[in-house]
Amino acid sequence: MTGSTTTMTMIEAIQNAHDIAMQRDERVVVYGEDVGFFGGVFRCTAGLQEKYGPQRCFDAPINESGIVGTAIGMAAYGLLPCIEIQFSDYVYPAYDQIVSEAARLRHRSGGDFTCPLVIRMPVGGGIFGGQTHSQSPEAVFTHVSGLKTVMPSNPYDAKGLLIASIEDPDPVIFLEPKRLYNGPFDGHYEKPVVPWRDHDSGTVPQDYYTVPLGKAAVRREGAALTILAYGTMVYVAEAATADTGIDAEIIDLRSLLPLDLDTITASVAKTGRCVVVHEATRTSGFGAELSALVQEECFYHLEAPVTRVTGWDTPYPHAQEWDYFPSPERLGRAMRDVMEAV
Amino acid sequence: MLGQCATVHDRKRPGIRTVYNAIHIRSEPVNARATTHAWYKTGSRIFLQAKSYLSKWVIMSDAIPLSFRVPAPEIRPGDAPDFSGVDIPRAGSVRRPPVDSDPEELRDLAFTIIRVMSRDGDAVGDWTLDLDEEDLRLGLTHMMRLRAFDARMLMAQRQGKTSFYMQHLGEEAISCAFQRALQPGDMNFPTYRQAGLLIAQDYPMFLMMCQIYSNEKDPNHGRQLPIMYSSKEHGFFSISGNLATQYPQAVGWAMASAISRDSKIAAGWVGDGSTAESDFHAAMVFASTYKAPVVLNIVNNQWAISTFQGIAKGDAGTFAARGHGFGIPALRVDGNDYLAVLAVARWAAERARRNLGPTLVEYVTYRAGGHSTSDDPSAYRPREEGDAWPLGDPVLRFKNFLIKQGLWSEARQAQLQAEIEDEVITAQKEAEAIGTLSSGNTPSARDMFEDVYAEMPPHLVRQRQEAGF
Numbered sequence A: 001m002t003g004s005t006t007t008m009t010m011i012e013a014i015q016n017a018h019d020i021a022m023q024r025d026e027r028v029v030v031y032g033e034d035v036g037f038f039g040g041v042f043r044c045t046a047g048l049q050e051k052y053g054p055q056r057c058f059d060a061p062i063n064e065s066g067i068v069g070t071a072i073g074m075a076a077y078g079l080l081p082c083i084e085i086q087f088s089d090y091v092y093p094a095y096d097q098i099v100s101e102a103a104r105l106r107h108r109s110g111g112d113f114t115c116p117l118v119i120r121m122p123v124g125g126g127i128f129g130g131q132t133h134s135q136s137p138e139a140v141f142t143h144v145s146g147l148k149t150v151m152p153s154n155p156y157d158a159k160g161l162l163i164a165s166i167e168d169p170d171p172v173i174f175l176e177p178k179r180l181y182n183g184p185f186d187g188h189y190e191k192p193v194v195p196w197r198d199h200d201s202g203t204v205p206q207d208y209y210t211v212p213l214g215k216a217a218v219r220r221e222g223a224a225l226t227i228l229a230y231g232t233m234v235y236v237a238e239a240a241t242a243d244t245g246i247d248a249e250i251i252d253l254r255s256l257l258p259l260d261l262d263t264i265t266a267s268v269a270k271t272g273r274c275v276v277v278h279e280a281t282r283t284s285g286f287g288a289e290l291s292a293l294v295q296e297e298c299f300y301h302l303e304a305p306v307t308r309v310t311g312w313d314t315p316y317p318h319a320q321e322w323d324y325f326p327s328p329e330r331l332g333r334a335m336r337d338v339m340e341a342v
Numbered sequence B: 001m002l003g004q005c006a007t008v009h010d011r012k013r014p015g016i017r018t019v020y021n022a023i024h025i026r027s028e029p030v031n032a033r034a035t036t037h038a039w040y041k042t043g044s045r046i047f048l049q050a051k052s053y054l055s056k057w058v059i060m061s062d063a064i065p066l067s068f069r070v071p072a073p074e075i076r077p078g079d080a081p082d083f084s085g086v087d088i089p090r091a092g093s094v095r096r097p098p099v100d101s102d103p104e105e106l107r108d109l110a111f112t113i114i115r116v117m118s119r120d121g122d123a124v125g126d127w128t129l130d131l132d133e134e135d136l137r138l139g140l141t142h143m144m145r146l147r148a149f150d151a152r153m154l155m156a157q158r159q160g161k162t163s164f165y166m167q168h169l170g171e172e173a174i175s176c177a178f179q180r181a182l183q184p185g186d187m188n189f190p191t192y193r194q195a196g197l198l199i200a201q202d203y204p205m206f207l208m209m210c211q212i213y214s215n216e217k218d219p220n221h222g223r224q225l226p227i228m229y230s231s232k233e234h235g236f237f238s239i240s241g242n243l244a245t246q247y248p249q250a251v252g253w254a255m256a257s258a259i260s261r262d263s264k265i266a267a268g269w270v271g272d273g274s275t276a277e278s279d280f281h282a283a284m285v286f287a288s289t290y291k292a293p294v295v296l297n298i299v300n301n302q303w304a305i306s307t308f309q310g311i312a313k314g315d316a317g318t319f320a321a322r323g324h325g326f327g328i329p330a331l332r333v334d335g336n337d338y339l340a341v342l343a344v345a346r347w348a349a350e351r352a353r354r355n356l357g358p359t360l361v362e363y364v365t366y367r368a369g370g371h372s373t374s375d376d377p378s379a380y381r382p383r384e385e386g387d388a389w390p391l392g393d394p395v396l397r398f399k400n401f402l403i404k405q406g407l408w409s410e411a412r413q414a415q416l417q418a419e420i421e422d423e424v425i426t427a428q429k430e431a432e433a434i435g436t437l438s439s440g441n442t443p444s445a446r447d448m449f450e451d452v453y454a455e456m457p458p459h460l461v462r463q464r465q466e467a468g469f
């Protein structure tokens, strides 16, 4: 890596990725609710309208289906739309456009039309947002063939993955754990959060770079068990590892689809034990896919059943937020159980 | 438009001309497989070559590049507020047609503003109602109570007693007056900015506060974000955080009432920004097709978080006029005029109750506060804009009207204000004695697993055990 680095929050890193992508390629257009003049309710598009003009960064009417549908049309024309859904909880009106249209356009037209499109949205809880500002809908996207789904866990990855997603020839669902926007929250809600400027991954190159889709990162090497995590849960896994003293290997998937199966299987082959953690509801969650893959690929290495720690199968509550959020304690308990299994 | 078209003369069929829009401008001929014609560009001239039966014949037009327009408010922070473009008819100047008028004859009412209270503090024109003193006093009381409630809860949020709050400042007349046009059994499908529907029925502020604090007495068991109330008994449908979803639901509830040969009506509520949602249009289709007994309300408070109303509407027409495409009678009313809101609400409710079908009502108002406690409006609009809003303050206007009519005085106003503040503080003390979000006296986490289904399925029973309950 050449060039200078600076510290950025995840918000600044995402803003900066937009800026670089727009600078490099005038086909990149950015829009969404409150995205233009105001720069997004989380400020991820701040300053872009001023710099590139309202033709390339603008406010959209409150119609998620329209936002995605028009973006598909723009992508078909040859632009590279990178659009924002204000909260992932509000993406459902656009689901038809995403599933039936964006995801299948290349396939059904024999490659005649394609859909190079990025749909960004904040996900996850931990902000007392209740059931309509807290959901983690990754599984409703990974279940759809034709979509790629990524979720960065830090500013460095957020920037590199977003640029790579914008350059990707297919539709990418870009999920941003909002609880990480300003610092690596580890589930210990009673303690102050370390700001990104005091964290290694808050150091971000100022220039262009990409983080490839489909490559996981090993956040901590360990011999005792493998934790498969992404988004906020990466830090919960770190906290649980510190709290329990178990020598866990923590894999941050970064990209759910395409998935870096090689990194996963290499780790589980080494440790023989695996815990999957995500904030989304359990049943038919992405953890089920991971658990099945590990079982299929690593069965003869496994010394304990693959275990899932997830949000409960209920709507995300307001007052009982910390009983819902998979805590380091809950993950720690699962890790001990997996270590004790023979 | 003309400059973007080309007229193609067909040599084989003289006299027949085809006009093409210059949608695709290419310097290369397009793939013959994909289309029947291609554009060529040379300098500033664009040539169209038509293929197949049009053979080689080509007519040219001058190239005029398209341009992309994004509406923007003229006024931003740092500018002086300017509402000179907002056309405000004199109070009393708009006619009140019979409720069974042909919708075609009502079209003008979507482009004006129905107003009753004049600047001088009189009630004037066809829309003036015959209200007794008690009704008038209640109207003022409800609006003041809602405002005082908002002020206390906003402060409670700032003090960290809860996570979030949304206020009604400047919009109190709309929900407070509308509710007075409904009858027991009718159902509102509100947004988060219609708490006046509850206040105007004397729904206990204590319970609203318990909901805001997510404490043990919260009727929603701490499950929902603050202000997302629900009370079937009070004709107040459970509020959703997902915009406009309630609009078709209101229509469906009204359809059900008609299917059941009942006499109840429904009211849907939506903000200016949220009229852009597909659900708004879905509601209009169903309401017009089945002539559902529903009042469809649009609260146009000029803003949708940081986005001005022109993004939802473009610069043509009004929100009310959206009803015309569906043949739905549409009215525009001064949302800061308690008497006008009540008169229009009664008119629309009567239409619904007499089986005459839906009415679309746009309330013209201004969101004087922030969108929510997470918002700072000074980043996108001038701070002074609220003061410059030409339709004034609903509470102040109504108070002045009552004083002018000899029914009220500044002294009684001050006394009422003090009484209301006492009521609100008493309710707040009681609610806080139960608990607040920060004091921790919130419903047990065990409750989270309840009501997901009528009967808890085995997997949730297992999860609840795993959670330690």
Ligand SMILES: Cc1ncc(C[n+]2csc(CCOP(=O)(O)OP(=O)(O)O)c2C)c(N)n1
Residues within 6 Å of the ligand: A033, A062, A064, A086, A090, B193, B241, B242, B243, B270, B271, B272, B273, B274, B275, B299, B301, B303, B304, B305, B367, B371
């Ligand atoms: C489906 C959906 N999309 C986006 C949002 C985020 N959001 C919440 S309120 C709001 C603005 C709504 O404005 P308007 O309809 O004018 O109502 P107002 O807040 O002005 O009363 C937005 C975009 C949401 N809650 N639901």
Ligand SMILES: [Mg+2]
Residues within 6 Å of the ligand: B271, B272, B273, B299, B300, B301, B302, B303, B304, B305, B367
């Ligand atoms: Mg609004």
